Amino acid sequence: MPERRGRKSSYTIDLALFTAVKDQLAVLLWRTPEEKEKWSLPWEIPTSDGTLADSAGRIAAAALGVPPSWLEQVCAFGDEKRHPSETEISVAFVGLVPAGTPPPVGGAYAWFPVGELPTLAPRHREMLDSAAATVRLRMDNSPVAFKLLPATFTLGELQHMYELLLGKRLHKASFRRALQAAWLVEPTDEWRTEGRGRPAQLFRYAPRKRRPAQRGIRLDLLTS
Amino acid sequence: MPERRGRKSSYTIDLALFTAVKDQLAVLLWRTPEEKEKWSLPWEIPTSDGTLADSAGRIAAAALGVPPSWLEQVCAFGDEKRHPSETEISVAFVGLVPAGTPPPVGGAYAWFPVGELPTLAPRHREMLDSAAATVRLRMDNSPVAFKLLPATFTLGELQHMYELLLGKRLHKASFRRALQAAWLVEPTDEWRTEGRGRPAQLFRYAPRKRRPAQRGIRLDLLTS
DNA sequence: TCAATAGTGTCTGTTAGACATTATGGA
């Protein structure tokens, strides 16, 4: 991860790459060949070519071979909290890859459920929490849930993903009604049979233009 | 704005400080005594003491004499877009001050309605757009509208602020009902008479703990 | 056949938006 090519900068790009594993978010961590027990978020000291996001994309590609399906900057971290590098500040990015993406081989990278994380550098720990919060915050602005799913999926899988991200159970009929009203998915002609029970139809993400008017103002500040 | 004290860093902290002027957001810009026509967002090359947010707070205090009522990081900007400094990256912050805050005197600082901005450095222009978007995005997580109002305000003023931030008209009765349900304000025993019409009661921001359960899932992705 | 899961129709309590009405000041 240390300086790779070109001239050195005085800041790092760090990436929190998430996927869904069963009923939890999982984050991709990296360890050096030397210190097999010290895990960290993958990071690099960027070269001068390209944008910050380009740099984050390179980190993801180096780890998984494929670009993330969604990538966004979280923010910069510069408190005195420690970082593997000795740079003053670090710019954190958050990325998503679909569930079922082949895991990286070799042992340098591994997925960790966010509930079972190893010890991380303080600044990385802080980044990770912010990154997860960013994903949840972006849910109703970006099709985040879809970016964590493969190209086709059942409505049950989609609902499970929403429940995972929202951290609460949803009502099946209401969820599907809302989904129809939002014109976010379209059915394919494939069905998937899984164990017992009626097969489920597969859908794909296909947003359509919609009535911009939606009902209701919510003044739902959580009183923090 | 250039290097102020302590050791120099290789990045800048830039601040987009907003207030409400009539029916528009306004942003605080700064110009050097030498170049009276080149306006920019106030910025500094931070010293090593304190957090990034501390640095942003210092910028605001230097400009207005008072700390902002709300301050949050937007993100880091590092594209090749130009910046008054020659640093590789800049960390943008967004701050709010109540409408009616005494404007800075002397001519180095001035409020500009976001609809009538002078030419800015490309990176500053980008920061400003992101900062305004951040304010609107945080609306339903933080009491942003209240931070743009003085300590006491009429419900009409509050509704106007929401309309300004949301960019659309709201229904008066519905707005007040939602406000009551959210337990965000409490009445004072003062009334303000303004021109003609019945005087309006003054309220203050006083959030109470609330039922965390709220009705409804919205799958309201705007199909971008 | 039963069990399990997918998908759908109907009912009901809640509520956003519309409208009307009252209240209270200035001109």
Place this chain on the structure above:
DNA sequence: TCCATAATGTCTAACAGACACTATTGA
């Protein structure tokens, strides 16, 4: 008095949540 604005009550269409029901597979 008339007008303008604040504040509030009532009605209605829309909708979230609940429940029940049908559909379709494997065991």
